[in-house]
Amino acid sequence: MISPNAINDPKSLYELAWTYAPGGMFAFDANTGIIVDVNPAAEAMMGYSRADLIGMHQSMLHPEAERDLSKTAFREAAEHPSLHPGFHLLRKDGHYLPVTGWSSKTLMLGGRPVVIVICRDNTELTDRESQLTAQNWALSAYSITALALGKGHPTEKLLLQAVCDAITHNSIYKLAWIGVVKDSPEKPIQILSKGGEGQGYLDRLELSWSADVPEGLGPTGVCIRRGELQVMKDSETDAAFLPWRKRAKKFGIRSSVSLPIQINGYGKGALVVCAAKPNAFEPAAIEVLQHLAKQIEAGVHAIVQEIRLLAEQESILKMQEQLSEALSAMVAPIILAMEMRDPYTAGHQTRVAEIAAAIAREMGWPETKVQGLRVAAQVHDLGKLSIPAEILTKPGKLTTGEWTLIHEHPTTGYTILKDIPFAWPVAEIVHQHHERLDGSGYPRGLKADEMLPEAKVLAVADIVEAMASFRPYRMPIKQSLVLQQIEKDAGTLLDPEVVRICASLIRKKRLVLHGIGPT
Numbered sequence: 001m002i003s004p005n006a007i008n009d010p011k012s013l014y015e016l017a018w019t020y021a022p023g024g025m026f027a028f029d030a031n032t033g034i035i036v037d038v039n040p041a042a043e044a045m046m047g048y049s050r051a052d053l054i055g056m057h058q059s060m061l062h063p064e065a066e067r068d069l070s071k072t073a074f075r076e077a078a079e080h081p082s083l084h085p086g087f088h089l090l091r092k093d094g095h096y097l098p099v100t101g102w103s104s105k106t107l108m109l110g111g112r113p114v115v116i117v118i119c120r121d122n123t124e125l126t127d128r129e130s131q132l133t134a135q136n137w138a139l140s141a142y143s144i145t146a147l148a149l150g151k152g153h154p155t156e157k158l159l160l161q162a163v164c165d166a167i168t169h170n171s172i173y174k175l176a177w178i179g180v181v182k183d184s185p186e187k188p189i190q191i192l193s194k195g196g197e198g199q200g201y202l203d204r205l206e207l208s209w210s211a212d213v214p215e216g217l218g219p220t221g222v223c224i225r226r227g228e229l230q231v232m233k234d235s236e237t238d239a240a241f242l243p244w245r246k247r248a249k250k251f252g253i254r255s256s257v258s259l260p261i262q263i264n265g266y267g268k269g270a271l272v273v274c275a276a277k278p279n280a281f282e283p284a285a286i287e288v289l290q291h292l293a294k295q296i297e298a299g300v301h302a303i304v305q306e307i308r309l310l311a312e313q314e315s316i317l318k319m320q321e322q323l324s325e326a327l328s329a330m331v332a333p334i335i336l337a338m339e340m341r342d343p344y345t346a347g348h349q350t351r352v353a354e355i356a357a358a359i360a361r362e363m364g365w366p367e368t369k370v371q372g373l374r375v376a377a378q379v380h381d382l383g384k385l386s387i388p389a390e391i392l393t394k395p396g397k398l399t400t401g402e403w404t405l406i407h408e409h410p411t412t413g414y415t416i417l418k419d420i421p422f423a424w425p426v427a428e429i430v431h432q433h434h435e436r437l438d439g440s441g442y443p444r445g446l447k448a449d450e451m452l453p454e455a456k457v458l459a460v461a462d463i464v465e466a467m468a469s470f471r472p473y474r475m476p477i478k479q480s481l482v483l484q485q486i487e488k489d490a491g492t493l494l495d496p497e498v499v500r501i502c503a504s505l506i507r508k509k510r511l512v513l514h515g516i517g518p519t
Helices: 010-020 040-046 064-079 123-151 156-167 197-202 219-226 239-250 283-304 308-341 348-362 367-378 382-386 400-407 409-417 426-432 453-468 479-489 496-507
Strands: 024-029 035-038 082-090 096-103 107-109 112-121 173-181 189-195 230-232 255-263 267-275
Touching: 024 040, 035 040, 040 112, 064 082, 064 096, 064 112, 082 400, 096 123, 156 173, 156 189, 156 283, 173 197, 173 219, 173 255, 189 197, 189 219, 189 267, 197 239, 219 230, 219 255, 219 267, 255 283, 267 283, 348 367, 348 453, 348 496, 367 426, 367 453, 382 409, 400 409, 409 426, 426 453, 453 479, 453 496, 479 496
Parallel strands: none
Antiparallel strands: 024 035, 024 112, 082 096, 096 112, 107 112, 173 189, 173 267, 230 255, 255 267
16 A cells, blocks of 8 residues: 555655556666666566666667667667667567567666666557458458459359469468369368469378368368368467478468358368468458358359359349458458547547548449448558557647657558458558648648549548547537638648538538537
8 A cells, every 4th residue: 555655755656656567667777778777567578587687788688680770779769758669579488579669868867877768568469460461361362252253254163263363362372272072982072173372282182071081180171071160270380280281381381271162063062271371360351251152152053053144243242242241340340449549539430431421422423432432431540550559549749759650650551451452442542541732741742633532532521520529639629610620721731622512511411520519
């Protein structure tokens, strides 16, 4: 229990903060970079005791590849307070811990110049980004394969080959193949199609779905036999995959998923997708691939039934609908993850999407174009996942370094989205949503004729919603002032036609803004 005297004693408060702070705190000699003290959280992060760490040079806290860069960063830190993202701490057990560091100004403690550095563990954020990458690859494979399915093929063999080629095109997926059971006492698996750089993995490989032979105990044999999804997370550690480990390593295969399917004319089988990375199949990614397996079944059935033309038309509509559903399923957890980190902007992206779609429809855009704008708006702040939550929710003025991180979020969002083959330029819209007509925006300083129409609409919707909502540094702004501001910027910063339509919709109460202040 804290004594009443401690509350009035700054020294006691500093000691309490040092002892109980959740972030690792390191005190360095500003001249030499030698550690002079650490707090308990730093001991836990590093796996070393305080006695082990005191006297260690700051560069030795990092992996060898980062040591020169860390020395440069420390010299800068000794000159002025600064932010240091993108570093790792090298724990005693050899594991790398992703961290972001904040350094203090140089302080005089006991006659010695000292720099305090606080490190935040970014493991959870890194894991989330890894999961997001896995989901994006699944969406990419789904989208390309949906296009392949929609083109139409004269035979089921050509269709299945196109599917395997599409899944593995410019992808982390090294191999995709489709196998079906053969009517034989040995219960072998017949390969109907295969694609990808790892096709050699299947050469002379004995495949079975029998529980009585070793060849049938692998993930694909179990998948077909039980009719259940099977995930092999890592070929290097999965004990059940030991008989195939050496072969998998030769062809760069680290993980796989086997999905049960029914191929018209052949019976039960499996779609198998193999990835070059371990743990490449997160639950959301698997859900997308399950949709894909159903589309394969439907595509083959359409060809066999000789109603290819009609089936193609229906399939395209269904695939577009399911792709939209899959995209929504992907977007929802991303938005939730962002809102959990920044509760002050909860619902912001969804509300911006509603505003943008309303403006676009009033402008007479076709519904397909409106849908693309809506998808982009729903993820336009995706890049903020890379920004520390402390910055996003900071009530005071941001530093130059913090503004630099904020200005990077459109580029980060673009990097995450650019490899997903959407039917619309979603990544580029996200990249441009902070650009302005006169070239004063960021990150590239584009001007009016260089901006996409969707980005011009999104820019207005984003500003209007942000001004109308509560933020930790201000209350919602009155409707009259919101409209006054965007109309002032029309023609210089913002597209005048977009502003005119947005203002008209609000004044006519055809567009109601969440949380807006009194008029």
